[in-house]
Amino acid sequence: MRLPDRFFEERKLEALVENQTTYTVGQAAMHIFETQQQAERVQLQFDHPVIASMLRGKKIMHLRDEQSFDFLPGESLILPANELMQIDFPEAQKGDPTQCLAIAIAEERVREIITLMNETMPKADDQEWNLMDYNFHFTNDAGIYQILQRLIFLFAENHPAKDFFVNNMLQELIMRILQANTKKTYLEFSDGSSGNNRLAYVIQYIRNHLGEPLSIDTLSEKACMSKSHFYRVFKNEVGISPNDFINDERIKWAASMLKDPHRKIKEVYLECGFESRSYFNRLFKRKKQLSPGEFQVRANKQQ
Secondary structure, three states: OOOOHHHHHHOOOOOOOOEEEEEEEOOEEEEEEEEOOOEEEEEEOOOOOEEEEEEEOOEEEEOHHHOEEEEOOOEEEEEOOOOOEEEEEOOOEOOEOEEEEEEEEOHHHHHHHHHHHHHHOOOOOOOOOOOOOOOEEEEOOHHHHHHHHHHHHHHHOOOOOHHHHHHHHHHHHHHHHHHHHHHHHHHHOOOOOOOOOHHHHHHHHHHHOOOOOOOHHHHHHHOOOOHHHHHHHHHHHHOOOHHHHHHHHHHHHHHHHHOOOOOOHHHHHHHOOOOOHHHHHHHHHHHHOOOHHHHHHHHHHOO
């Protein structure tokens, strides 16, 4: 993600570690932190839920229960209110700073959005959307990346309708993050542990039968829902349609197989449930930015 020119024109460098530039709009604030020297166990805490996203460089995050992980560009982290972070900056230096943004949103506003989601896009099995009370670390998908880039511009912009623009973008961002979290939760269910959640059961069924024909008719029957209700609930909770989810999982499976230099592309796409080589090639290139053949060559050069 790129910081706008306005940020560099107006920001003041007053500290080498976690120099902070803040923009406040309504019930939210965006903080941009820059660190220009190596440091360890720098403490940071916010009074409100926070969406943090790495822009440049590397952090090592130390959170509750001694949980530690690398935090890299293209990744985001959701933190509940009052979560104490301890942060290492192993690579920061003058001229090559570590940069991170943190968007703090009033809990009241987050709950308003969650109430709207429960009213307009209810989950299956009488479950409800809820504010996360744990740390959710994930790689930004294209939608979340574009919203974050837009929010960086909007917070720094001087526009009379700025509050309105930011509020709408934050609503979409929270919705997409909660969908991403739900999807991750379902994907982490091991076989047989989906309990009474029908959507989790269907997702496990899809992943166990990727090489077979998978139709909305079959999946809605597995979920004990009508086709239209199943399609709507799946898209509400996971953020993408059942067909897009199936294709994503099949492409992931195909990519893992293509890391074997001895696998033929024809046997890979057939084993993954694709009937058309041209459709497989087109979809694979859209998801991976490389053709299957190019991906296989590059993957094996890196081994």
